[in-house]
Amino acid sequence: MKSEILYPGAFPMVRIELAAGEHLKAESGAMVASSPTIDVESKMEGGFLGALSRKLLTGEKFFFQTLRASRGPGEVLLAPTVPGEIVLLDLDGVNEYMVQKDGFLAGAEGINIESKMQSLSRGLLGGEGFFILKIGGKGMLALNSFGAIHKIELRPDQEYIVDNSHLVAWSATTSYNIEKAASGWVASFTSGEGLVCRFRGPGIVYIQSRNPGGFGSWIRQFIPVSE
Amino acid sequence: MTPFSPNALCFGEEFPAAGAPCLVQIESDGLTVTYEPAVSTSPSEHVLFTGLAVSAGGLDYDHLVLKWGEQAQARTLYLKHPDLIRAFREAAPDHLSQPFEQAAERVRQVRRRHRATWGTVAGSILAVALGLWFGADLLVEMAVSRMPVEWEQKLGEAAYKDFLSHQDVMKEGPAVKAVEEMTQRLVEQIPDNPYKFQVTVVKSDIVNAFALPGGYVVVFTGLMKKADSGEEVAGVLGHELNHVLQRHGLERIVKSMGVMAAVAIIVGDQQGLIGLMRQVGVELLTLKFDRAQETEADLTGLQLVYRAKIDPNGMITFFQKLAEKDEGRVEWLSTHPMSSARADRLKAELAALPKRTPEPFTFEWSAVQGVLGVQPVATP
Numbered sequence: 001m002k003s004e005i006l007y008p009g010a011f012p013m014v015r016i017e018l019a020a021g022e023h024l025k026a027e028s029g030a031m032v033a034s035s036p037t038i039d040v041e042s043k044m045e046g047g048f049l050g051a052l053s054r055k056l057l058t059g060e061k062f063f064f065q066t067l068r069a070s071r072g073p074g075e076v077l078l079a080p081t082v083p084g085e086i087v088l089l090d091l092d093g094v095n096e097y098m099v100q101k102d103g104f105l106a107g108a109e110g111i112n113i114e115s116k117m118q119s120l121s122r123g124l125l126g127g128e129g130f131f132i133l134k135i136g137g138k139g140m141l142a143l144n145s146f147g148a149i150h151k152i153e154l155r156p157d158q159e160y161i162v163d164n165s166h167l168v169a170w171s172a173t174t175s176y177n178i179e180k181a182a183s184g185w186v187a188s189f190t191s192g193e194g195l196v197c198r199f200r201g202p203g204i205v206y207i208q209s210r211n212p213g214g215f216g217s218w219i220r221q222f223i224p225v226s227e
Numbered sequence: 228m229t230p231f232s233p234n235a236l237c238f239g240e241e242f243p244a245a246g247a248p249c250l251v252q253i254e255s256d257g258l259t260v261t262y263e264p265a266v267s268t269s270p271s272e273h274v275l276f277t278g279l280a281v282s283a284g285g286l287d288y289d290h291l292v293l294k295w296g297e298q299a300q301a302r303t304l305y306l307k308h309p310d311l312i313r314a315f316r317e318a319a320p321d322h323l324s325q326p327f328e329q330a331a332e333r334v335r336q337v338r339r340r341h342r343a344t345w346g347t348v349a350g351s352i353l354a355v356a357l358g359l360w361f362g363a364d365l366l367v368e369m370a371v372s373r374m375p376v377e378w379e380q381k382l383g384e385a386a387y388k389d390f391l392s393h394q395d396v397m398k399e400g401p402a403v404k405a406v407e408e409m410t411q412r413l414v415e416q417i418p419d420n421p422y423k424f425q426v427t428v429v430k431s432d433i434v435n436a437f438a439l440p441g442g443y444v445v446v447f448t449g450l451m452k453k454a455d456s457g458e459e460v461a462g463v464l465g466h467e468l469n470h471v472l473q474r475h476g477l478e479r480i481v482k483s484m485g486v487m488a489a490v491a492i493i494v495g496d497q498q499g500l501i502g503l504m505r506q507v508g509v510e511l512l513t514l515k516f517d518r519a520q521e522t523e524a525d526l527t528g529l530q531l532v533y534r535a536k537i538d539p540n541g542m543i544t545f546f547q548k549l550a551e552k553d554e555g556r557v558e559w560l561s562t563h564p565m566s567s568a569r570a571d572r573l574k575a576e577l578a579a580l581p582k583r584t585p586e587p588f589t590f591e592w593s594a595v596q597g598v599l600g601v602q603p604v605a606t607p
Contacts, residue, residue, distance in 0.1 A: 092248045094233045094307075098286060153244030156294075156303040171245060173236060173305045175286050202238040202303060204245045 001108055003140050005086055006077075012086045013079045014106065014142050018069035024140075025064045025113070026078055026106035034067065035074025041066040064113075078106050080144035084208065087149045089141045096136040096172035099143060102212070103168045108139030134172070143169055147210030154201025162197045165211040171203030231263055234311055238303040239296075251306065253314040258293075260304065274302075276320050283330035288337045291315065291330065363482070371477045376421045376441070379477055383441030387425075390445070395430040397448065401598050403428050405590045406446055409461040409537070412588075413468055416534040422471060426464070434549075438467040440476035452601050454545055457588045461535075462542020465528035473527065475520040522572070529573050530580075538585035539577050546570040 001024070002017040013032060016024060020037075031040060042065055067076050080086065086105060089097070098116070107113065116134040135141060143149070145168045152160055154174060164178070176197045199205050236246030237260060250261040257275040264270060274295050284292035284305065291306040306312055319327055359366075397403055410426045422442035432449040439445075444467050446460070454460045470476065516524070532539050547570045 092233060094236050094248045095245055096307075155244070156238050156301075170286075172286050172307075173238075173246060173284065173290060175284065175288070202244070202246060202305075 001140060003088055003142070005088065008085065010083045010085075010147075011079075013077050014086055014088070015075055015077055016106070016140075017075045018067070018073060020069055020072050023066050023068035023109050024076075024106055025066055025109070025111065026076075027080070027104055028065050030078045030080065030105055031065060031067060032077040032079045034076040035069075037069055037072040037074035038076055039068045039070045041068060078142070080105050082144070082146045082212070084145045084147050084210070085149040086142055086144045087151075087206065089143065091136065091138055091141050093136075093138040096134060097141070097169045098172060099133040099135050099169040100167055101132065103143045103145065103206075104133055104135065105142040105144040107135065107137075107141045110137045110139035111135060111141055112137040135169075136172075143206065145206070145208035146212045146215070147208045150207050150209060152199075152205040152207065154199060154203055154205065156202040158201040160199045160201075160205065162199060162205060162207055163211070164195055164197050165213050166207045166209075167197065168206040168208050170199065170205040174199050174201055174203035174205060176200065233263070234306075234308050235260075236305045237262070238305070239301060240299050246305065249304075251304065251311060253311070253318045255318060258315075260302075276318075276323055279323060281319075281323055281326040281330055283333045288334045367478055367481050370481050371474050374477060379474070380422075380441035382480075383439035383443045383476070387439050387441075387443040387445075391427065391429070397428040397430050401590060401595045402448065402451060405457060405588065405592075405595045406451075406460070406464070408588055408590060409457065409464050410444075410468075412535045412537060413461065413465055413531055416531055417468075417472065420472075424468065424471070436463050436467050438470040438476070440471065440474065440480070442471050444468065444471070448599050452596065452599050453548070454541075455548075455592075456541050457590065457592045457595070458532075458538045458541025458585075459545035459548075460541075461537045461588075462528065462532055462539070462545055465532040465535075465537075465542065466524045467528075469524040469527040469531060470516060470520070473520070473523055475516050475524065478520070479516065522569070525569060525573060526576055529576055533577075533580055533583065536583065536586045537588075539573075539580075543570050543573050543577065546573065 001019065001022055004015050006013045006015055018024065018038065028042070034040075082102075091097075091111065093110075104113070112135065114134050115131045117131055149168060152162075154160060161179075162176075163181075170176070176199045178195055179198050181194060181196045231248075231250065233248030233250050235249055235251045237249045238246050247262055249263070252259045252261070254273075257273060257277075257279075259271055259273050261271040274293075278295045280294040282292045282294070284290050285307070289307070291312045293304040293306065294302065296302045306315065316324075316327060406426055406428055410424055414420060414424050424442040424444060426444040426446060428451070429445055429447050431447040432452075433447045434449045434453050436444065436446040436450050444464070446464070450463065451460055454463075529539055529542060532542055
């Protein structure tokens with residue numbers, strides 16, 4: 001399996017070459033184009049209950065699509081729904097990433113995806129909801145973001161503050177706490193930051209340069225009100 | 228060459244930030260860490276237990292963290308695999324087992340805290356749901372008691388006019404006069420009556436009578452034909468007037484609107500709320516009272532009839548008549564769950580009241596029924 005990002009920037013696509021018999025999982029609706037040798041299957045990852053819990057809990061799609069090179073080698077083009085960068089990671093079987101619910105684009109067949117419940121404070125205040133995806137295993141993993149993806153590398157015990165709505169993915173070896181952005185509650189909210197996550201290394205945190213929720217409320221003012 | 232299968236992540240100055248995958252093997256005196264050939268200049272290193280510091284780390288404190296070395300040679304190892312952690316626990320010497328147990332205790336604490344908070348949240352959600360379920364009646368009563376009578380009248384009036392517009396209303400005659408007399412005698416006995424009662428006779432074979440909020444009462448001629456005396460009809464009227472006085476209709480509306488509003492809020496459908504307001508009108512005409520409300524109206528109705536010096540036995544005999552099975556299906560039964568137990572309860576209630584001589588009505592019931600088209604039956 002070979003993958004590359006085409007048109008890096010705001011409107012990228014991923015081109016993945018599959019050898020005969022290889023397959024990959026992708027977010028439902030992610031496929032843009034493919035060779036005629038590729039079959040698209042819809043699969044409930046983790047069985048019916050797993051798929052149902054993922055749908056209900058994380059808001060991820062009920063079905064992942066499986067793209068299988070069943071009739072010989074071929075390539076597929078994949079793209080996310082929102083404008084924003086794509087990052088390709090190579091999982092080694094030891095590293096695990098926590099991914100917020102819209103961040104998953106595609107993964108090789110060796111990738112495991114499960115939904116994981118966060119602690120109450122993180123779920124309530126972290127901005128990713130109570131359930132996130134935990135992705136491990138071995139092989140290629142493609143994540144997508146809203147805006148550009150920025151990688152923050154943390155050394156052991158190094159700390160970094162991230163606005164909670166800008167999170168895309170983070171290693172399982174990092175930990176984080178939710179805090180107020182400023183020392184007082186009022187200042188926290190009037191500064192426009194509200195709550196932030198204090199990450200502690202070691203590990204990697206991927207953040208997106210735009211905040212989907214913020215963008216949504218910005219665009220809402222231009223939508224004509226019906227009735 | 229055998230494929231390299233790492234089981235842990237090692238962090239250090241010269242390693243990538245995501246951690247270097249490495250293979251950890253536990254031995255009797257320490258551990259051997261083997262790195263991927265490309266990552267480190269020294270392919271493997273042996274660390275003695277004496278040089279290790281133990282703690283718990285990671286997102287949910289579910290990793291075992293081992294640290295050794297200083298400055299540029301500082302290493303942090305993250306172990307996740309349960310088998311590996313178990314092997315470490317068994318091999319670790321005494322001076323490490325204490326910090327190890329502390330780390331394990333920390334993990335257990337975190338998990339317990341998670342369980343406790345989720346338990347509390349689930350518990351309080353359940354408590355609120357149960358509270359709403361069982362406290363609903365109290366809330367309804369509170370809401371109803373705050374609504375002014377004028378609202379009730381407007382609500383009832385709209386439905387009343389709408390209903391009468393498709394009905395054949397009897398405007399005058401002995402039947403109307405008789406009903407007016409009964410109503411007047413009953414209403415006189417209501418202390419501080421905020422309602423202006425309006426009773427209308429509708430030509431229909433349905434054996435029924437109903438009351439709308441605000442004091443609008445409809446009596447069908449079918450019911451008057453079925454009754455053997457004015458007192459029987461007065462009993463039914465007493466019952467219906469008390470549905471109004473106890474604001475039963477309003478209670479039902481608030482209750483069903485509450486459920487529908489809750490559904491609309493949950494579903495998030497504003498259009499539904501508008502439809503809901505229209506639904507109220509329909510609801511008024513299909514208004515059904517629940518059993519507790521019926522019983523309340525029965526008892527207070529009986530007392531009203533008694534105070535008006537109308538023979539309360541009329542009410543009881545009429546209910547009994549309706550309860551008799553050989554009467555066939557009577558309309559009143561469907562909206563007013565009838566049972567002989569209901570008549571019996573009234574009898575017991577009546578027995579508790581001191582005997583009183585009833586004052587008869589001024590009209591002749593057989594004349595009223597004659598107008599309605601009932602053939603006089605020879606009394607046995």
